[in-house]
Amino acid sequence: MTENARTADAAFVEFAHVQKSYDGETLVVKDLNLDIGKGEFLTMLGPSGSGKTTCLMMLAGFETATHGEIRLGGRPINNIPPYKRGIGMVFQNYALFPHMTVAENLAFPLEVRHIGRTEREAKVARALDMVQMGAFGGRRPAQLSGGQQQRVALARALVFEPELVLMDEPLGALDKQLREHMQFEIKRIADNLGITVVYVTHDQTEALTMSDRVAVFDDGRIQQLAPPDVLYEEPENSFVAQFIGENNTLVGVVREINDGVALVELDDGELIDAKPVNVTRPGERTRVSIRPERVEFNKARLQPGAHTLKAEVLEFIYMGDIFRTRLRVAGNDDFIVKTRNAPDQRRMQPGEQIEIGWLPTDCRALDA
Amino acid sequence: MSDITRNDGPTGPMLAADGTPLKRSLARSLRRQKLRALMLIAPLLVFVLVTFIAPIADMLFRSVENQIVSETLPETVLALRDWDAKAGSLPEEPVFAALAADLQAAVAAKTHTRLGSRLNYENSGISSLFRKSGRDVGKWDMTTDGPFREKFIEIDKGWGDIGVWQTIKTYSPRYTPGYFLNAVDLAKGVDGIEARAANERIYITLFLRTLWMSLTITASCLILGYPVAWLLANLRASSANVLMILVLLPFWTSLLVRTSAWKVLLQQQGVINDLLVWIGLVGDANRLVMINNQFGTILAMTHVLLPFMILPLYSVMKTIPPSYLRAAKSLGATDWTAFWRVYFPQSVPGIGAGSILVFIIAIGYYITPELVGGTKGVFISNRIAFHISSSLNWGLGAALGAILLVAVLLLYWAYDKIVGIDNVKLG
Numbered sequence: 004m005t006e007n008a009r010t011a012d013a014a015f016v017e018f019a020h021v022q023k024s025y026d027g028e029t030l031v032v033k034d035l036n037l038d039i040g041k042g043e044f045l046t047m048l049g050p051s052g053s054g055k056t057t058c059l060m061m062l063a064g065f066e067t068a069t070h071g072e073i074r075l076g077g078r079p080i081n082n083i084p085p086y087k088r089g090i091g092m093v094f095q096n097y098a099l100f101p102h103m104t105v106a107e108n109l110a111f112p113l114e115v116r117h118i119g120r121t122e123r124e125a126k127v128a129r130a131l132d133m134v135q136m137g138a139f140g141g142r143r144p145a146q147l148s149g150g151q152q153q154r155v156a157l158a159r160a161l162v163f164e165p166e167l168v169l170m171d172e173p174l175g176a177l178d179k180q181l182r183e184h185m186q187f188e189i190k191r192i193a194d195n196l197g198i199t200v201v202y203v204t205h206d207q208t209e210a211l212t213m214s215d216r217v218a219v220f221d222d223g224r225i226q227q228l229a230p231p232d233v234l235y236e237e238p239e240n241s242f243v244a245q246f247i248g249e250n251n252t253l254v255g256v257v258r259e260i261n262d263g264v265a266l267v268e269l270d271d272g273e274l275i276d277a278k279p280v281n282v283t284r285p286g287e288r289t290r291v292s293i294r295p296e297r298v299e300f301n302k303a304r305l306q307p308g309a310h311t312l313k314a315e316v317l318e319f320i321y322m323g324d325i326f327r328t329r330l331r332v333a334g335n336d337d338f339i340v341k342t343r344n345a346p347d348q349r350r351m352q353p354g355e356q357i358e359i360g361w362l363p364t365d366c367r368a369l370d371a
Numbered sequence: 372m373s374d375i376t377r378n379d380g381p382t383g384p385m386l387a388a389d390g391t392p393l394k395r396s397l398a399r400s401l402r403r404q405k406l407r408a409l410m411l412i413a414p415l416l417v418f419v420l421v422t423f424i425a426p427i428a429d430m431l432f433r434s435v436e437n438q439i440v441s442e443t444l445p446e447t448v449l450a451l452r453d454w455d456a457k458a459g460s461l462p463e464e465p466v467f468a469a470l471a472a473d474l475q476a477a478v479a480a481k482t483h484t485r486l487g488s489r490l491n492y493e494n495s496g497i498s499s500l501f502r503k504s505g506r507d508v509g510k511w512d513m514t515t516d517g518p519f520r521e522k523f524i525e526i527d528k529g530w531g532d533i534g535v536w537q538t539i540k541t542y543s544p545r546y547t548p549g550y551f552l553n554a555v556d557l558a559k560g561v562d563g564i565e566a567r568a569a570n571e572r573i574y575i576t577l578f579l580r581t582l583w584m585s586l587t588i589t590a591s592c593l594i595l596g597y598p599v600a601w602l603l604a605n606l607r608a609s610s611a612n613v614l615m616i617l618v619l620l621p622f623w624t625s626l627l628v629r630t631s632a633w634k635v636l637l638q639q640q641g642v643i644n645d646l647l648v649w650i651g652l653v654g655d656a657n658r659l660v661m662i663n664n665q666f667g668t669i670l671a672m673t674h675v676l677l678p679f680m681i682l683p684l685y686s687v688m689k690t691i692p693p694s695y696l697r698a699a700k701s702l703g704a705t706d707w708t709a710f711w712r713v714y715f716p717q718s719v720p721g722i723g724a725g726s727i728l729v730f731i732i733a734i735g736y737y738i739t740p741e742l743v744g745g746t747k748g749v750f751i752s753n754r755i756a757f758h759i760s761s762s763l764n765w766g767l768g769a770a771l772g773a774i775l776l777v778a779v780l781l782l783y784w785a786y787d788k789i790v791g792i793d794n795v796k797l798g
Binding site: 063064065084085086088089090091092094095096098100101102111112115116159160163169 | 692694695697698699700701702703704705706708709712713716717
């Protein structure tokens with residue numbers, strides 16, 4: 004994996020065997036090991052309650068690790084209070100101080116660092132210009148729109164030039180269009196400044212578009228840590244396959260494994276080929292995972308001798324750029340196929356009987 | 372409705388579909404709703420008018436009302452019009468004749484003693500003068516028994532005192548500022564308004580003491596209540612509920628019981644003194660005086676009014692997300708800076724609401740100072756109560772009450788100017 008390739012001293016942020024429990028009975032974070040490189044944009048992605056926000060709060064210093072060590076720049080920070088860590092943070096609800104103007108909000112971290120007035124004003128102006136909010140210095144946060152508040156919160160987290168910035172679902176409250184715009188904006192600023200960003204979200208699209216690497220959290224553990232393309236195309240287990248993107252699942256038993264191809268017998272008796280990912284021996288139950296856009300109707304494009312399955316079209320949805328077809332495949336009524344809206348693309352009718360197939364490499368046999 | 376609605380010119384107001392002005396149709400369509408709303412609050416409105424607004428207005432009116440003199444002694448008041456106390460001589464015979472006639476009528480109607488009591492507020496001794504004279508004047512024959520001047524002075528030398536006549540003349544108008552002057556330790560003398568004798572000046576001191584003690588009580592409530600409210604707003608729900616019950620417990624206990632409990636605790640033979648003596652901190656001969664003085668009043672009232680400070684503070688603090696403090700700390704502020712620069716300013720509306728509430732309740736408080744205040748720790752309200760129920764000088768009581776009301780409104784206005792009333796939040 005990628006993080007193994009990094010040498011230990013290159014890691015800027017390190018979580019070493021970190022555990023966290025709130026009640027002394029259950030672990031919210033179970034043995035977290037994570038190295039984040041300098042200048043990296045790392046996203047912690049996961050459903051709510053998966054422990055990702057707790058990890059962020061431990062890094063920021065608002066929660067203490069029950070066990071293990073967190074290091075920043077090689078220095079253990081477990082016992083350093085938040086205000087001495089020098090980590091910038093953008094909060095979910097922005098947490099802009101309502102009784103201060105935008106400029107006063109930005110000046111706050113500089114004031115507590117006893118930075119002189121002229122330098123302070125210059126830095127505030129520069130930070131506001133960076134997020135295109137230069138004209139709003141005199142406004143109160145309540146007079147700004149959600150997107151503007153978000154920009155100000157970002158500028159405030161950056162104005163004191165931290166090397167590490169944490170973001171806790173910063174775009175959660177924005178509408179879709181603004182959110183997509185801000186994703187690029189944040190990514191651009193982070194790249195320009197060369198800062199390290201740890202970003203928490205439950206929105207997988209956000210994670211995929213912005214990150215250098217994504218850590219998928221579930222049940223207090225990192226399920227997979229990989230760059231977005233690897234995460235999407237080569238999920239290592241069922242949870243990741245289900246959580247990232249849309250996914251079709253077929254359940255069955257492994258019959259044989261030869262040359263990196265597993266023969267899987269589905270529960271209704273049909274046989275398919277798949278790439279064994281975390282199945283090792285025949286007889287094991289497996290969930291076979293295939294992306295909706297990798298399903299093939301055109302037999303000419305399949306490998307000779309490839310297994311195909313019978314399918315019945317249940318529903319056809321026209322979505323503009325793509326067609327979304329719902330099929331019944333091997334007893335699964337929710338098998339989705341996505342096809343590009345090309346001039347030669349067929350529009351299937353409900354009730355139609357067709358045959359589908361795929362390349363064995365696109366079909367991954369995962370844990371049951 | 373405004374003029375615009377009556378102006379139906381072509382360039383005039385917006386018209387509804389049927390040609391009537393839009394404003395008028397809107398008013399018509401809302402009238403039903405408004406009527407219904409009025410009907411719903413009508414019972415409460417009537418109740419409040421009858422039991423609250425009207426009695427208060429009546430009491431405030433009594434602070435200037437003075438018809439009793441001109442109604443009981445109409446002829447005398449007329450006859451006195453040309454007399455001037457500054458001349459230094461008693462009124463002439465016609466005045467005494469008028470007084471005799473008026474008194475006879477008053478004796479028959481049995482109103483002369485009431486007039487006596489009324490004038491006695493201004494000049495003590497007049498009450499007995501009227502009572503005594505009433506007995507004899509009733510038997511006089513108005514046509515034959517004159518002249519009356521010497522006969523009056525014969526009954527009581529008081530009638531030969533210019534001061535008595537001065538008082539009658541001063542208080543003959545139907546309305547008088549006398550009660551108000553009295554309430555601020557002034558009096559109407561021969562040469563206009565003058566200060567009362569030093570030993571009669573009590574109200575200004577009492578007003579200042581009431582103000583000072585209320586401020587002290589408000590400040591102590593704030594100092595004690597702020598951390599409790601903070602805990603309430605930041606503890607886990609289960610612990611916060613227990614704490615909330617403890618805060619509310621005093622509300623469920625009778626005020627008299629709580630005040631009596633303070634008596635038990637604070638008196639010289641009480642629990643606290645016994646304990647201190649037993650520990651040896653205080654000698655048996657030097658037991659602390661903690662009750663029947665200002666200390667006792669401030670302590671007991673702080674306890675009684677504490678929930679009124681905590682609850683508004685709590686409801687405001689509850690709305691301050693913890694992320695503000697976190698944000699401040701992540702930006703490099705120490706715990707204290709984060710509190711002082713970020714949390715405290717946002718809790719100011721709660722401080723304002725709690726302080727106004729406590730201060731206004733405290734400034735008019737009666738029961739607790741009455742029970743634990745002794746003589747040094749009583750409020751102006753205790754004096755008002757005295758005038759209403761013991762001395763029966765309702766006019767003075769009303770004047771004191773009116774001054775208290777105006778003072779509170781003035782402070783409220785000042786608060787609005789300085790802090791801004793829209794900065795007050797009760798939740």
